[in-house]
Amino acid sequence: MTHSGMPPAGARRHEPDVETIVGGILGGDRHLLSRAITLIESQKPEHQEKSHQILDRCMQHKRSSIRIGVTGSPGAGKSTFIEALGEVIIRDGLSLAVLAIDPSSRQSRGSILGDKARMEKLSGRKEAFIRPSASSGHLGGLSPKTHETIVLCEAAGYDVILVETVGVGQSEVEVETMVDFILLLMLPGSGDELQGIKRGIMEIADAIAITKTDGAQEGIASLSKTEFEAALRMLPAKYPFWHREVFLTSSLKGSGIEEVWRNITGFMDLMRGNGLLLEKRREQLRHLLYGLVEQMLKKEFFQNPDVSILQAGIENQVVSSQLSPFTGASILMDAFIRRR
Amino acid sequence: MTHSGMPPAGARRHEPDVETIVGGILGGDRHLLSRAITLIESQKPEHQEKSHQILDRCMQHKRSSIRIGVTGSPGAGKSTFIEALGEVIIRDGLSLAVLAIDPSSRQSRGSILGDKARMEKLSGRKEAFIRPSASSGHLGGLSPKTHETIVLCEAAGYDVILVETVGVGQSEVEVETMVDFILLLMLPGSGDELQGIKRGIMEIADAIAITKTDGAQEGIASLSKTEFEAALRMLPAKYPFWHREVFLTSSLKGSGIEEVWRNITGFMDLMRGNGLLLEKRREQLRHLLYGLVEQMLKKEFFQNPDVSILQAGIENQVVSSQLSPFTGASILMDAFIRRR
Numbered sequence: 001m002t003h004s005g006m007p008p009a010g011a012r013r014h015e016p017d018v019e020t021i022v023g024g025i026l027g028g029d030r031h032l033l034s035r036a037i038t039l040i041e042s043q044k045p046e047h048q049e050k051s052h053q054i055l056d057r058c059m060q061h062k063r064s065s066i067r068i069g070v071t072g073s074p075g076a077g078k079s080t081f082i083e084a085l086g087e088v089i090i091r092d093g094l095s096l097a098v099l100a101i102d103p104s105s106r107q108s109r110g111s112i113l114g115d116k117a118r119m120e121k122l123s124g125r126k127e128a129f130i131r132p133s134a135s136s137g138h139l140g141g142l143s144p145k146t147h148e149t150i151v152l153c154e155a156a157g158y159d160v161i162l163v164e165t166v167g168v169g170q171s172e173v174e175v176e177t178m179v180d181f182i183l184l185l186m187l188p189g190s191g192d193e194l195q196g197i198k199r200g201i202m203e204i205a206d207a208i209a210i211t212k213t214d215g216a217q218e219g220i221a222s223l224s225k226t227e228f229e230a231a232l233r234m235l236p237a238k239y240p241f242w243h244r245e246v247f248l249t250s251s252l253k254g255s256g257i258e259e260v261w262r263n264i265t266g267f268m269d270l271m272r273g274n275g276l277l278l279e280k281r282r283e284q285l286r287h288l289l290y291g292l293v294e295q296m297l298k299k300e301f302f303q304n305p306d307v308s309i310l311q312a313g314i315e316n317q318v319v320s321s322q323l324s325p326f327t328g329a330s331i332l333m334d335a336f337i338r339r340r
Numbered sequence: 341m342t343h344s345g346m347p348p349a350g351a352r353r354h355e356p357d358v359e360t361i362v363g364g365i366l367g368g369d370r371h372l373l374s375r376a377i378t379l380i381e382s383q384k385p386e387h388q389e390k391s392h393q394i395l396d397r398c399m400q401h402k403r404s405s406i407r408i409g410v411t412g413s414p415g416a417g418k419s420t421f422i423e424a425l426g427e428v429i430i431r432d433g434l435s436l437a438v439l440a441i442d443p444s445s446r447q448s449r450g451s452i453l454g455d456k457a458r459m460e461k462l463s464g465r466k467e468a469f470i471r472p473s474a475s476s477g478h479l480g481g482l483s484p485k486t487h488e489t490i491v492l493c494e495a496a497g498y499d500v501i502l503v504e505t506v507g508v509g510q511s512e513v514e515v516e517t518m519v520d521f522i523l524l525l526m527l528p529g530s531g532d533e534l535q536g537i538k539r540g541i542m543e544i545a546d547a548i549a550i551t552k553t554d555g556a557q558e559g560i561a562s563l564s565k566t567e568f569e570a571a572l573r574m575l576p577a578k579y580p581f582w583h584r585e586v587f588l589t590s591s592l593k594g595s596g597i598e599e600v601w602r603n604i605t606g607f608m609d610l611m612r613g614n615g616l617l618l619e620k621r622r623e624q625l626r627h628l629l630y631g632l633v634e635q636m637l638k639k640e641f642f643q644n645p646d647v648s649i650l651q652a653g654i655e656n657q658v659v660s661s662q663l664s665p666f667t668g669a670s671i672l673m674d675a676f677i678r679r680r
């Protein structure tokens with residue numbers, strides 16, 4: 001439940017000041033945008049002070065973007081799909097930011113930089129900004145920091161924000177509190193691959209794209225399409241006005257990608273029209289507020305020296321039934337509010 | 341996020357002391373058991389002090405029970421099913437405690453007492469203890485208090501604990517952290533009824549019982565059985581060694597109930613055999629410890645006078661974008677740690 005003390009990779013001795021960073025972000029300076037994100041991901045109190053000032057300023061200039069969550073099991077071909085989708089988005093005259101998150105491991109930076117390296121074409125485009133987002137060991141994967149990063153990217157004027165998450169249930173539930181549309185990527189084939197789907201993911205998907213439907217896979221793919229459509233019918237509707245579709249795509253042949261993008265923009269038009277987008281954004285801000293409060297509160301608690309000295313010992317005594325959870329929790333709380 | 345200040349219905353001027361209550365619980369005194377549960381549900385600090393002492397003592401005497409979560413949409417016939425299942429359990433020479441929870445509403449006491457009234461047969465049996473459990477407005481429905489109530493019932497020697505929850509996703513995810521087996525009750529019929537299933541419930545079910553499969557429903561019921569079996573195949577396996585079955589039951593005819601009970605006991609034998617039950621109980625204790633810490637921490641925070649004065653205003657400014665969530669959260673935190 002504690003936050004990993006991982007030092008921010010890009011933290012420098014002499015950081016540019018808030019004005020410079022904000023000006024740079026609004027002016028589309030990628031380096032200053034990256035620095036600001038690094039500041040946000042930093043655990044140092046002085047960095048948080050500064051990043052909150054930056055975020056406040058950016059909030060005032062934020063433009064509304066299309067926020068898309070792209071999720072799927074490892075190996076579903078997320079990176080190559082995002083590259084192909086990115087090309088379509090850019091062809092539409094829009095810019096995009098890709099935030100890659102790997103909440104399933106503390107090694108996120110490593111593995112994500114791997115993903116990033118695989119998005120060669122896209123990272124070469126001036127219309128695209130690709131950035132790994134550390135989960136800071138936040139319980140449930142996505143941290144409010146991801147939401148904060150979205151705010152910065154919107155201030156920087158990116159029209160589309162793609163949040164890429166590995167398919168681990170909880171993180172998808174959290175990504176839903178930050179994005180407008182959730183796209184689930186699945187490999188062709190039945191049974192086995194489906195084991196990769198974790199709790200809740202299929203329920204919150206607004207569309208499913210079956211990837212790598214080329215070559216030998218084509219036959220299996222159309223079969224999977226039927227299976228997924230059946231599965232979606234078994235699940236509660238997310239919006240009464242939205243029918244969730246299953247698309248056959250191939251990043252290799254570039255087929256189906258265009259259709260997925262049209263599906264997303266069609267959804268956004270509906271959400272703007274019926275006012276649900278505004279409602280959703282308000283709810284997302286509320287969620288962010290309390291997410292931040294909870295994060296600060298837990299941090300305050302578990303970084304409290306009196307608490308951290310006791311924690312491991314208390315936990316061991318509790319799970320081995322030597323100490324009741326009630327006494328254990330009270331001891332930790334007493335240490336926190338310094339009654340002892 | 342705050343806790344409802346609902347006063348404990350059964351709180352009296354002159355409570356019996358800890359010794360008396362613990363002695364009563366261990367001796368199977370239902371009235372003292374009920375009083376202890378009321379103490380647990382109380383928000384008064386002095387009651388919490390006392391209830392933790394009681395829980396500590398009970399923890400030392402707790403016996404291992406079979407903990408079953410029974411969930412399903414409103415109208416799925418949970419109460420009548422539990423009555424029928426209770427009869428089977430009692431016929432097996434076992435005693436049971438039924439904890440009915442309605443996390444979906446603050447009116448829980450009311451609606452649950454309604455359920456309780458409907459369990460007439462069972463509440464007449466000396467082998468059964470039926471108790472509504474208030475969710476205390478805990479975020480996500482089930483509160484640690486439910487887990488604490490389970491501890492008391494185990495100390496009282498009940499062999500089987502049934503935790504009844506209304507089918508709202510989050511509460512099922514939480515009930516999984518307290519029980520050994522989750523039974524999902526579903527009405528016969530497809531599509532429409534399935535809309536009642538919320539996120540995650542089907543994934544965490546260890547078995548599904550289709551209820552009210554009598555009279556005109558019999559035809560539809562067997563169809564639903566096939567549908568649910570297909571849906572379960574689409575979902576990730578919860579345990580590699582456990583095949584989740586779908587049962588056709590009728591509380592009216594008493595059919596299928598026996599089979600469900602055999603299924604549950606068979607599952608428990610496997611879990612004891614492979615040591616997973618012990619592992620699960622350790623994990624449940626860890627979850628309870630941090631659940632209690634989080635509960636105490638949030639309570640400490642949102643009941644802080646400086647915080648509660650500001651909260652509503654801050655939230656409104658944040659959702660209407662007049663104030664950034666970052667500043668909003670910081671203002672509340674500063675108020676809490678009294679930096680202002």
